[in-house]
Amino acid sequence: MRWVSEKHKSLAVKQRQSPAPEPSATEKSLSEQQALHVELSSKKDQIAEAIHTTQMFLAKHSDKISEEDKLQTEKQVDSLQEAYDKLCERSCEELQHSQIMLAEASGEKALEEKQEECNKRLQEISDRLMVTENKIIGCDSGTVSSEGLAKLQQQQAEHQAFQKEIQANAVTLANVVSAIEELLEKNGDKLQPEEKAAMEKKLTEAKLKLSALSEKVDTDIKNLDKAITTALKQETEKAAAVKQLKENDSKIQDLLDWLSNMEQEPSTDQKGKETLQQNGNTITVDGLQVLENEDTVNGNLPRNLSETTGEEEKELTTDGDLQGQYEKAKLRHQQVVSQQQFYIISTQSVQDFLQKQGSSIPAAERQKLEKDLTELKVQYETALGQSESRLKLVQAVQDELKTFSTDYNEFENWLHQSEQQLEDLQSGAKDMDAFGGKLKRQKSFSEDVISHKGDLRYITISGQRVLDAAKSCGKLGLSKDGKPQVDMSATCTRVQSQLNMASDSYKSLQSKCNLLGKN
Numbered sequence: 001m002r003w004v005s006e007k008h009k010s011l012a013v014k015q016r017q018s019p020a021p022e023p024s025a026t027e028k029s030l031s032e033q034q035a036l037h038v039e040l041s042s043k044k045d046q047i048a049e050a051i052h053t054t055q056m057f058l059a060k061h062s063d064k065i066s067e068e069d070k071l072q073t074e075k076q077v078d079s080l081q082e083a084y085d086k087l088c089e090r091s092c093e094e095l096q097h098s099q100i101m102l103a104e105a106s107g108e109k110a111l112e113e114k115q116e117e118c119n120k121r122l123q124e125i126s127d128r129l130m131v132t133e134n135k136i137i138g139c140d141s142g143t144v145s146s147e148g149l150a151k152l153q154q155q156q157a158e159h160q161a162f163q164k165e166i167q168a169n170a171v172t173l174a175n176v177v178s179a180i181e182e183l184l185e186k187n188g189d190k191l192q193p194e195e196k197a198a199m200e201k202k203l204t205e206a207k208l209k210l211s212a213l214s215e216k217v218d219t220d221i222k223n224l225d226k227a228i229t230t231a232l233k234q235e236t237e238k239a240a241a242v243k244q245l246k247e248n249d250s251k252i253q254d255l256l257d258w259l260s261n262m263e264q265e266p267s268t269d270q271k272g273k274e275t276l277q278q279n280g281n282t283i284t285v286d287g288l289q290v291l292e293n294e295d296t297v298n299g300n301l302p303r304n305l306s307e308t309t310g311e312e313e314k315e316l317t318t319d320g321d322l323q324g325q326y327e328k329a330k331l332r333h334q335q336v337v338s339q340q341q342f343y344i345i346s347t348q349s350v351q352d353f354l355q356k357q358g359s360s361i362p363a364a365e366r367q368k369l370e371k372d373l374t375e376l377k378v379q380y381e382t383a384l385g386q387s388e389s390r391l392k393l394v395q396a397v398q399d400e401l402k403t404f405s406t407d408y409n410e411f412e413n414w415l416h417q418s419e420q421q422l423e424d425l426q427s428g429a430k431d432m433d434a435f436g437g438k439l440k441r442q443k444s445f446s447e448d449v450i451s452h453k454g455d456l457r458y459i460t461i462s463g464q465r466v467l468d469a470a471k472s473c474g475k476l477g478l479s480k481d482g483k484p485q486v487d488m489s490a491t492c493t494r495v496q497s498q499l500n501m502a503s504d505s506y507k508s509l510q511s512k513c514n515l516l517g518k519n
Helices: 002-016 023-061 067-138 149-190 193-263 270-279 310-317 320-338 340-360 363-425 432-451 453-474 489-518
Strands: none
Touching: 023 067, 067 149, 067 193, 149 193, 193 320, 193 340, 193 363, 320 340, 320 363, 320 489, 340 363, 363 432, 363 453, 363 489, 432 453, 432 489, 453 489
8 A cells, every 4th residue: 555655646746747848758758657557567466465365354354353443444455446546547647648748749859850851951952053053154154155166065065064963953852842842731730830931932942943044054055056056067168168268279379370381481483593693683573674765775786686596585485483473372372262261260269259258268368369369360361462462463464474475576576577678678789770679678668667666665565564563563572581472583584684675676677777778
C-alpha cells in the first residue's frame, strides 16, 4: 500500500509539471510512463496475492479478530485494490498521452525538417540561377560579336553551355517545386502564414528567373545561329572573292604583259636597214626630203636612166621593204584584234567582279585591280588604235606608191624612147629634102618634150603624196627601243631617188632638145 501511495504522489507531481515541447523531453516522459506501466504490471500479481492472502486470513481467522480490526483490514484491502486500479488507469492515460505528445512532437520536428530542407533547396536553386545570370551578363550575351566567325562560334559554345546549365537548373527547380507543393498541400495549415508566404514568393521568383534566363539564352542562341550562318556565308563569299580576285588579276596581268612584250618587238626590218646603209642614205620619216619645184631643180644628171643596170632598175620599181612594213603592221593588227574578245570578256568580268564583290576584298587590292583595269583599257585601246592607224597609213603609202610607180614607169618608158629618138634626130641630113623633114620631126619632138612637162609635174605630185603618206607614218612616234614604229626611210629614199632621176633625166632631155634646134 505504501508503494502504491508513493507512485500516486510521483504521478501527481509529474502531472502538475508542464511537459517540455522538445521531442527529447517527451521521449523521456514516455520512457518513464512505460517503465511505470511495466512496474505496475509486475506488481499486479503481487498485489493480487496480497489481497487474496488477506481475504483468506480474514475468512479463516475472523473469529479470532475483532470486528473493528476486520472491517479496517477489509477497508485497507479495498483501498489497495482501488488505489492500484486507479494507478494503473492513470498510468495508462499518462502513457497514451505521452505517446500522443511524442507523435505530435515528432510530426512537428519532421515538418520543421521538411520545411528547412525545402527552404534550403529553394535557396540553393535561387543561388544557382543567380550564378547563371551573372555568367550570362559577364558574357555580354545581349550583343552579337562582329569580330568574326571564331568569336561568334565561341559565343555560341558559351551560350549552349548556359542552355545546358539552365536545363539542369530547370530539373532541379521542378523537384524543389514538387517537394514544396507537397509540403504545402499536406502541412500548409500548420505553417506560419508569413513563412508560407515567404516560401511561395521565393518559389515564384525562382520560376520567373528561370523562365527569363531560358528565354533570353534561347533568343541569343537563335541570333548567334543566324549570325554564324551569315558569317559562314560571308567567309565562303570572301574565299570565292579572293579566288576570283586572283583569276581576274591574272587575266589583267597576262594582257598587260602581252601588250608590254608586243611593244618590245623590233620595229624595223633588218633587211631594210641594210638596204639603207648600202644606199648610203640615212633618212628618217620625220626628216623626209620634199621634192622641190621641177623648175628649180638643177640640171646636173649624174647618169641618165638608160645607163641604169637591170638590178638597179628592179630596185627602183619594187619596194620589198614597204611590203615588209605592211605585213608587219598587218600582223601587229591581227595580234591585237585576236586578243579583243579575251580583252572584252576579261574587262567585263573584272568590272562585274568589282561591282558585286568589290566591298568584300581589301581596299588596297581593290584599288590595285581598278588601277590595272584602267591601265589595261588605256593600253589596249591605244594599241588597237595605233595598229589600225599603222595599217591604214602603211596601206595608204602602198596605194600612193602603186599609183606613183605606174605613172613613173610610163614616164620612164617615154624618157627611154625619147632618148632613142633624140639620137636619131642628132644625126645630120643627107640633102635639103631630108633636112626639111628632120626639122619638122625635131619640132614635133620638142613639142612632145614640152607637153610631157605636165606629166613630170603630175609624177612629182604623185611622189610627194607618197612622201606625205610616209611622213604621216612617222607621226606614230617611236617604239620603246627608240626606233620609229613604222620605218619608211627606205621607201622614201627610193621614191625621192626616182623623183630626182625623173626630174634630172627630163631636164637633161629638155636641154639636149634645146641644143638640137641650134644645130
